[in-house]
Each structure stands twice: as C-alpha cells, then as structure tokens.
Amino acid sequence: MTLAILCRRAFSDxxxxxxxxxxxTMVVSLSILIFAFFTLLYFNLQHxxxxxxxxxxxxxxxxxxxxxxxxxxxxxxxxxxSEVEKVTYISSExxxxxxxxxxxxxxxxxxxVDPRFLPPSFEIQVNRAMFQLKRIKQLAGEINKWPEVxxxxxxQEWIDRLYIFSGLVRTIVAITGLLLLFTAAFVVTxxxxxxxxxxxxxxxxxxxxxxxxxxxxxxxxxxxxLQGLMGSSLALGVVFACFRFFQGIEAKSELxxxxxxxxxxxxxxxxxIASSVLLCVLGTALAMRRxxxx
Amino acid sequence: MFVxxxxxxxxxxxxxxxxxxxxxxxxESSIILLKDVSKKxxxxxxxxxxxxxxIEKGEFVFLTGPSGAGKSTMLRILFCAxxxxxxxxxxxxxxxxxxxxxxxxxxxxKIGVIFQDFKLLSNYTIFDNVALSLEVIGxxxxxxxxxxxxxxxxxxxxxxxxxxxxxLSGGEQQRVAIARAVVNRPSIILADEPTGNxxxxxxxxxxxxxxxxxxxxxxIIFATHDDRLFENTHRRVIRLFxxxxxx
Numbered sequence: 001m002t003l004a005i006l007c008r009r010a011f012s013d014x015x016x017x018x019x020x021x022x023x024x025t026m027v028v029s030l031s032i033l034i035f036a037f038f039t040l041l042y043f044n045l046q047h048x049x050x051x052x053x054x055x056x057x058x059x060x061x062x063x064x065x066x067x068x069x070x071x072x073x074x075x076x077x078x079x080x081x082s083e084v085e086k087v088t089y090i091s092s093e094x095x096x097x098x099x100x101x102x103x104x105x106x107x108x109x110x111x112x113v114d115p116r117f118l119p120p121s122f123e124i125q126v127n128r129a130m131f132q133l134k135r136i137k138q139l140a141g142e143i144n145k146w147p148e149v150x151x152x153x154x155x156q157e158w159i160d161r162l163y164i165f166s167g168l169v170r171t172i173v174a175i176t177g178l179l180l181l182f183t184a185a186f187v188v189t190x191x192x193x194x195x196x197x198x199x200x201x202x203x204x205x206x207x208x209x210x211x212x213x214x215x216x217x218x219x220x221x222x223x224x225x226l227q228g229l230m231g232s233s234l235a236l237g238v239v240f241a242c243f244r245f246f247q248g249i250e251a252k253s254e255l256x257x258x259x260x261x262x263x264x265x266x267x268x269x270x271x272x273i274a275s276s277v278l279l280c281v282l283g284t285a286l287a288m289r290r291x292x293x294x
Numbered sequence: 295m296f297v298x299x300x301x302x303x304x305x306x307x308x309x310x311x312x313x314x315x316x317x318x319x320x321x322e323s324s325i326i327l328l329k330d331v332s333k334k335x336x337x338x339x340x341x342x343x344x345x346x347x348x349i350e351k352g353e354f355v356f357l358t359g360p361s362g363a364g365k366s367t368m369l370r371i372l373f374c375a376x377x378x379x380x381x382x383x384x385x386x387x388x389x390x391x392x393x394x395x396x397x398x399x400x401x402x403x404k405i406g407v408i409f410q411d412f413k414l415l416s417n418y419t420i421f422d423n424v425a426l427s428l429e430v431i432g433x434x435x436x437x438x439x440x441x442x443x444x445x446x447x448x449x450x451x452x453x454x455x456x457x458x459x460x461x462l463s464g465g466e467q468q469r470v471a472i473a474r475a476v477v478n479r480p481s482i483i484l485a486d487e488p489t490g491n492x493x494x495x496x497x498x499x500x501x502x503x504x505x506x507x508x509x510x511x512x513x514i515i516f517a518t519h520d521d522r523l524f525e526n527t528h529r530r531v532i533r534l535f536x537x538x539x540x541x
Binding site (some may be wrong): 002005009016201202204205206207208209210211212213215 | 373375396399400401402403407413417427429430474478
C-alpha cells in the first residue's frame with residue numbers, strides 16, 4: 001500500500017468523522033495548554049532566579065590594613081577572572097558617603113565618626129552568561145582566601161531560597177505534566193476506541209476484502225499524528241499569544257518594566273509537540289489492538 | 295435484465311499466490327481440500343465434525359443444509375474468519391493452519407466473498423465500495439478506475455456509480471457486492487446465501503452472474519438453504535446435515 005492511499009483514506013476519514021476528530025484534538029490541545037502554561041511559568045521563574053542572582057553580584061570587603069598600593073593589583077586580579085564582568089572599587093570615604101545618603105535626615109548619628117571606619121571594598125558584577133550559583137559560591141570561597149580580603153558577601157540566602165522554590169515549581173510542573181499526559185492518553189485512547197467501535201462493521205468489511213493491518217491501522221495513525229500535531233500547536237499558539245500579551249503589558253507598566261518575561265525555549269517547544277504526537281499515535285495503536293485481530 | 299460481463303474485462307487468475315508460504319502442497323486439480331475438519335464452540339455446541347471435502351478448480355458447487363447446519367461457518371473457515379477446531383484445510387495450495395495472521399489478507403485477496411446482507415459500506419459510493427478491493431491491493435488510481443467502471447458496466451450499474459448503497463434496490467446492492475467480490479479477479483468465490491434477501495427475478499440475475507463468473511474460470515461455492523436454486527442443475531450439491539456431509 002502506498003503512502004498516498006494511506007493519506008487519502010486518512011483525510012477521507014477526517015472529513016467523515018470530523019466531530020469525533022475535533023473533540024480528540026481539543027482534549028489534546030487543552031491538556032497541552034495547561035501543561036505549557038506551567039512550563040512557561042517555570043521557565044520565567046528560572047529566568048528570574050538566574051537574573052536576580054547575577055544582578056546581586058559579589059561585594060569583596062578588604063582588610064583595614066590593606067596598603068593602598070595593593071588596590072590596583074587586586075583590581076587587575078579580579079577583572080582577570082572569567083566569571084567577572086565589571087569591578088568597581090569603593091573606598092572607605094565613598095562607602096561613608098553612601099551611608100550618609102542612605103540615612104538622609106538621620107545622618108547626624110554619624111557625627112564624630114571617622115569617615116574611614118567602613119572598610120574599602122570591590123563591587124563585582126558577575127558575567128550573566130556564566131552565572132551559576134555553584135560557581136559563584138566557589139568564586140566567593142576562592143576570593144575569600146586572599147590575604148587582603150576580610151569578607152566576601154553575596155545574596156546567597158536569597159538565591160538559595162529562590163532555587164529551592166524554582167525546584168519546587170519544576171517538580172510541580174513535572175508531576176502536572178505527567179498527570180495531564182496520562183489524562184490526554186486516556187481520553188485519546190478511549191475516543192479512538194469509540195471511533196473504532198462505531199466503525200467496527202466497516203473495518204470488518206475492509207478486512208474481508210484482504211486489507212492488511214497497516215491498511216486498516218494506517219489512516220488512524222495518520223489521524224492521530226495530525227491530532228497530536230494540531231492539538232499541541234494550537235495550545236502552544238495560545239500560550240505564545242498570551243506571552244505576547246503579557247509582554248505588551250510589561251512594556252507599558254512601570255512596575256513590571258525590567259521583568260523581561262521569556263517564552264519556553266524552542267527545544268522544549270519541539271519536545272512538547274513531539275510528545276503530544278507520540279502520545280496520540282501510541283494511544284491509537286493501543287486502542288486498535290483488538291480490532292486488528294482476525 | 296442486466297448486462298453480462300464484457301469478456302475483455304474479466305480474466306481469472308488461477309495461479310498460486312505470489313507470496314511465499316512454507317507449507318504449500320501440490321494438488322493437481324483441487325483448489326479446496328478439507329480433511330477431517332471439525333468445528334465446535336464448546337463440548338455441547340458442535341457445528342460439524344470429521345468433514346472431508348474436495349473441490350476442484352473451476353467447479354461450481356452448491357452448499358446446502360438447514361439453518362444452523364454450519365454452511366456459513368464452513369465458508370468462514372475457508373476465508374480465515376474462523377479457525378477449525380481440528381483437521382486441516384487447504385485453499386489454493388495453502389495449508390490454513392500454517393498461515394500466520396499477517397498472511398491471511400493475502401489469501402483473502404484470492405477469495406471473493408458475497409453475503410446475504412451485502413455488507414456494503416453505507417458511507418461509500420457504489421464506485422468506492424467496488425474500488426475498495428483494488429485499493430487494498432494497491433492498484434494504481436487510473437487502472438482501478440478503469441477496472442471498477444468495467445465491472446459496474448458488467449453488472450449493469452454504470453449509471454449509478456455516485457449513488458450510495460441505501461439509494462439502490464436489494465438486487466442492485468447485491469450486484470454491487472458481487473462486483474466488489476470479483477473486481478480483483480479472485481480464483482475462488484464464496485457466496486453465503488447471496489439470494490436470501492432477493493425476489494425470484496433478482497435471484498435469477500445473481501445465479502446468472504455466478505454462472506458467468508464460473509464460465510470465466512472462478513471456483514464457486516454457493517451456500518443456500520433454498521432447494522429450488524439447484525433442483526434442475528447439473529452442479530454438485532454438498533449437503534450439510536447434523537454436522538456431517540451428505541452428497
């Protein structure tokens with residue numbers, strides 16, 4: 001049997017059983033839609049955590065007894081690190097000025113205090129492309145061992161918390177995804193079973209005239225492939241439309257500006273479509289096992 | 295009155311199947327052979343037992359017996375819709391017990407089956423119903439179209455190709471079923487009470503069609519419980535009674 005005959009029969013079946021096919025496609029679409037929304041949420045959270053971590057950066061406090069002539073060489077050493085994007089030196093005086101600014105009207109409390117009581121420091125901006133919490137922790141540990149350094153500070157606690165949260169979201173997304181995929185598989189299998197049951201007589205006759213299993217099953221598998229493809233594409237299309245809508249809101253809103261929401265990476269988008277297609281095809285093959293007996 | 299098949303459109307193949315099946319026997323003239331065949335659904339539901347039967351190539355036989363005698367079951371065994379409980383069956387040189395499920399469709403392409411209730415696809419046009427047998431064997435669209443048109447002309451339905459089965463009379467529907475059964479030129483035709491739902495005139499038409507197909511080389515097994523169909527014929531009559539054959 002040629003592929004052309006198989007496809008012609010599949011499209012003819014699609015026309016004749018349009019409602020049943022549409023219902024199956026909608027079920028697939030809704031399941032993928034919910035899953036895709038969770039995935040979108042997860043990726044944006046992950047994106048936020050990464051960005052937040054990178055923006056926090058590192059603050060390297062120097063010992064009070066660090067000679068001033070060591071500052072340029074330390075600066076050079078820091079800028080030479082691959083994880084570092086930008087290094088800013090903050091002298092004790094500058095730090096004092098910042099504190100005064102921060103205290104505003106209450107800066108009198110600093111009266112009589114030595115402007116050099118705050119230690120000089122380096123503010124390090126981490127290279128975003130290379131941002132990894134584990135690496136930043138390592139880097140902080142390495143810098144902390146330098147004799148001139150008294151303390152290295154970064155928002156470790158915050159980042160740790162965010163990572164735990166994003167891990168939780170990832171687990172929720174995975175469990176929800178699995179449940180939704182099982183639901184979709186169950187509904188697809190049963191819809192196909194109903195379709196096969198409704199067309200039992202027709203399949204019997206087709207078998208009678210010498211049709212092979214692939215002739216009988218082939219059109220159903222093509223239909224399942226299309227259902228999976230169209231259902232998931234439709235769902236991802238809706239999610240993408242929502243994403244663009246939120247992007248528009250983000251651009252207009254002062255509060256949300258800079259949030260920089262992102263879409264599901266293309267590799268995951270392809271994986272979602274492929275899983276949906278596979279699910280429909282396998283569900284159909286499973287549903288048709290009995291009808292292929294002699 | 296219907297038109298006979300145009301001679302050019304109908305040449306039977308009586309050669310062995312093209313596919314390879316290990317357990318093939320060489321029978322000179324027998325196309326169907328049953329040896330000690332039994333069929334029972336349970337210990338107290340025995341359809342027939344110890345059946346020995348030989349049908350020669352090109353033969354036209356009537357298979358008769360009262361309702362429930364096992365005529366349909368025997369035909370179903372011949373086209374592999376059922377397996378015998380014991381015994382061996384050969385169809386066109388092929389041992390059915392050695393036939394895998396995947397090989398069954400290829401054997402069925404050599405057998406045309408006609409039923410009392412026509413078994414036409416109501417959502418297919420007449421043309422598509424007949425073309426189905428050719429589509430299954432993967433015949434090219436143009437060639438299939440030509441062959442279906444010739445066949446429908448042969449059974450006098452050339453003007454009704456785009457009709458649906460329910461728009462036709464019973465006799466016409468049976469002619470469509472016959473056209474579908476023989477369009478791929480099978481060497482064996484199994485007719486299971488094909489005239490059961492037809493009036494006398496339509497019955498005669500079907501018998502004439504069968505005679506015509508047999509004259510072109512097809513082996514025909516015509517199952518019927520109606521004695522009138524074969525009382526004045528020279529054809530062999532196989533009588534199934536109480537699970538046994540009486541010739």
